[in-house]
Amino acid sequence: MSAIDNIGIKVIEAADLPTGNVKALLHELSGLLDAWLSTGEAASIDLRSLPLTRGDYDELGATLGAGAVSASVEAIGLSEVRETRYPGVWRVTHRNEAGEIVADLLEVCDAPVILRSPVEDAADGLIRLKEALRP
Amino acid sequence: MSAGNTTIERPLVDKQGQMPEAQRTANAMKAFAQDFGRTASIYLESCIHCGMCAEACHFYEVTGDPKYTPVWKLEPFKQAYKREHGPFALFYRAFNLKARVTEGELEQWQHLLYDSCTVCGRCSLMCPMGIDIAGLISNARHGMAQAGLAPKELREAADRGSAPKDFKDRISRLAAEHGVDIPVDKTKADILCTVSSTEIEQYPKSIVATARIMKRLGANWTFRSDGYQANNFGLLAGDAQRQKEASMKLIEAAIACGAKTLILPECGHAYGALRWMGANLYGKPLPFKVLHISEFLADSMRSGKLKLKRLGKSVTFHDPCQSSRRGGVIDAPREVLAALGTELKEMFPTKGTNWCCGGGGGVVDIRRADALRHKVFHLKMNQIDETGAELAVTSCTDCRKTFDDGQARFKWDKSMNSLVELVANNLIEA
Amino acid sequence: MDLLTFVRGPGMQWAAAIFVVGILWRLVGILLLRGKKDLSEPRKPGWRGLRLLALRSWPRKEFLGGTAFGEIMGYTFHIGFFVALLFYLPHILFFEDVAKGLIGVNFKQVFGVGWPYLPGGAVYFFSAISVAALFAVLIHRIASPVKRMLSNFDDYFSWFVTIAPIATGMLAFSHFGGPYPTLLGLHLASVELLMIWFPFGKLMHAFTIFLARGTQGVTFERKGASL
């Protein structure tokens, strides 16, 4: 990426300009939140399937803000889970070992699945715990 | 197809000459072909079937019958053109996109091209594409006449040639009767006057009036028995040969007496026949000026030679289609009426868009067309009544015949006056 | 070769060729016919007569009664159609390409400023009123006894080839009714159908109107007759 920067003409990255898609996204989020509260049906939006520019992402971040919880999960790369200012709306960003985003989601639920400890891992953990207890 | 409620004594279609059907269509095609050419082609290639010309036609206006749509009257001529002469004629013939003209079709179109068309040109004025439909109607009539399918009355009148034969005796009797000098057959004269056969038969006073006016002006004028009839039944019937014969008589008579001006009488189509078609029949520009008598009166007025008493009456002028709308003589009669000190109350519509009286183009002479013509006449009566003028004036004998016939039939309280007689009766004697 | 590639390539080439051949064939086929010279003495000397071209474009008040519908619908269609055709950027780009190809001139060089254009929404509106007027006219053509009697295949087919490009253009613009490439392909196909039919039907009135009004204008003005 660095090579591009030292080209003479500085092209104003049009991608920085917000395109107004965020407003539509917030409407959808309010709909999903409403559905979750009334039917308990969780849902999530894959941000990378939408034509969002960097300006849109910044605007999204600004409007959703930060809530009470922010967690990081270390599993084949870092995954950040942050609750937004609106409880029940979570921002989950998965990265791989190289730090590149492989999935970027907005989840509407009580708590994103990635935070829960899977039963299989717990079973393996139990085996290891018992071994550690053996003298 | 029968015109309203009158019973039809004779067969619907008039036919002349004993010839097989194929011969009639061949003759029609022969005449149509003579009228093909760039102008007819430009017009016939431009119709977009918008139907607006019907809105201008008085026959459609009073009947609402779609068959009276002006451009529909051209159908046989248009068919012939598309098959024989258009840029795609080869394909029209090869795939028979337009059928050949049939005799049955021509017969059917006799009613449309004659009884229900006064060739008044109002449709040409309306056509958004600028097609001179009236002009093409005259062309179409050539085919009908050549095929021996012209209405009986017009065919006989056309074949009769100049009438009445005893023109000279009639004029001398008239002169004696009215104590006015009416020169006939002077070898030399500045002005050759002409009459309409209708004037001789029905309105002799117009001739006397003309004579008085000429005498008052001290003009060196004459009638010529070798060329006196200005109205042209060849034109009305669509017989180009008869039309030429009639016009050539006038032209030769004028040349014979060395006239510098030829004055046409109060007649609509006579003006068009000589003023605008004369030179083309003659083959070279006419060596004399041609004037409608209303133009001559207006000129005399303007030059101060003619002084008129002031009538002080309200007047409305009916514009004869051929001289006004299609001929361009619109202002002259109005100048004369002004000189007569009348208050002109124009009809609506008037001048170039005036409704036709319904009798022009030979229709007034076709007996079987009477019922249809009478329907149209209502338009005229309402129009004139609405002006509330005391006097109704026009400058065409066919119109006067139509108005008199209408007045008699509908017991109309108004009667139509002739401009020339009005002028003659109000001359200020020197 | 899919539809869009065909209509943008050979389809357009053939349509343009037939369009040009047809129009010139018909116009030359008319103009080279035998003309008759008028020997009568004109009422006003001098060759004039093109006033009728303009005069006949506006309805007379005496005729307004019967013709108001036709005039209004006619103008609504033509104005809507030509605004959409001449002020929509993709169309302008096509005409500029043709102009540069034929006469090697770019509109900008000649007038210093590019050909003005309207935003898509405005063009869509003009197209819509144009389509509405066309439907009104079709219904009138069927309902009115006069028009129905006069009408033949040419009238209805010409109506179809005229409305098709506008309708498909609107669909393509709004990406409605199928994938865009197909809609654009249909739009161009309908334009090519119009170009192919144009010289052989009543659409030629776009050219003959000047000839016919001109001829009547000259002959009538020569006589001082009403225009």
Next chain:
Amino acid sequence: MTTLGDTLSASGVSRRAFLKFCTALTSLMALPPSMAPAVAQALAKAKRPSVIWLSFQECTGCVESLTRTNSPTLENLILDLVSLDYIETLQAASGFAAEEARQHAMKESNGQYLLLVDGSIPVADGGIYGTLAGESFVDMLQESAKGAAAVVAIGSCASFGGLPKANPNPTGARSVSDIVKDKPVINVPGCPPIAVVMTGVLAHYLTFGKIPELDAQRRPLAFYGETIHDRCYRRPFYDQGKFAKTFDDEGARSGWCLYELGCKGPITHNACATVKWNAGTSFPIQSGHGCLGCSEPDFWDNGSFYKALATADWGGAKAIGTAAAVGVAVGAAAAYAARKRQNRVSKEG
């Protein structure tokens, strides 16, 4: 055949990691996020298919785009999942050993393996313009396709013939679907296709064991269902009529639509506008250049990349000139014939 789940857990990948992997895969395959559990369940049971990659008349752009040697990413992880038994460009073995490995793989999982092809197949002069170890590409493809469960044509060359097939196509280049008629063929066009799209298609086949939904050109609808124009972030400028006139005018600098500069976005089906290139960095339009339409058939022959989509090829001045001449000539002939016929008819009728 060990399942994928066994392989992953054997290599110490926790269930949570596997779940995260499936979420990423679902996003990759452009499926709705709610599908992640279904993907996980299917993936756990999937068997590691054998994959054979044949490279024919190609520029290795597709392989380059797929492997993206500069940074190992999820794509490599996918490649670890499948046992890539033969890829001539990347494999260490060569010559007889390589051919032997390929024959072995084909025999071993006959009817099961996935055949990936990039590059077009020259058929002119008996396929002489493309041979490997004496065997022409045409024969190699037909032979390898016999035992394949499905064939994936990677890149515009394999999908539609691409550059080699561009006019005048001296080698008689053909696309895979022109030759393989009896096997399901998935086209993944693009010049090259986006890495994520390639792995997404592979992952889909791998996860669900069947072919994703395809459009008329056999392209997966998940990635090629919509045009660039439909998903382009500059679309609002197109609708307002704001167009860049040159590549560095005020319009271009403020990111206006590139329609006038020849962008083929409206007629090009691909996922560049959303998935973007180089892990979401950018895509041609975002970098200021119009889309070339590289995932559409014969895009090389579809007119200049810099002529607006609207300017169809109307034939040029010469063609219109000749047409005009022909029109006048035929018109004159018609008028002449009409005059002659007029003379005849006006005499005899």
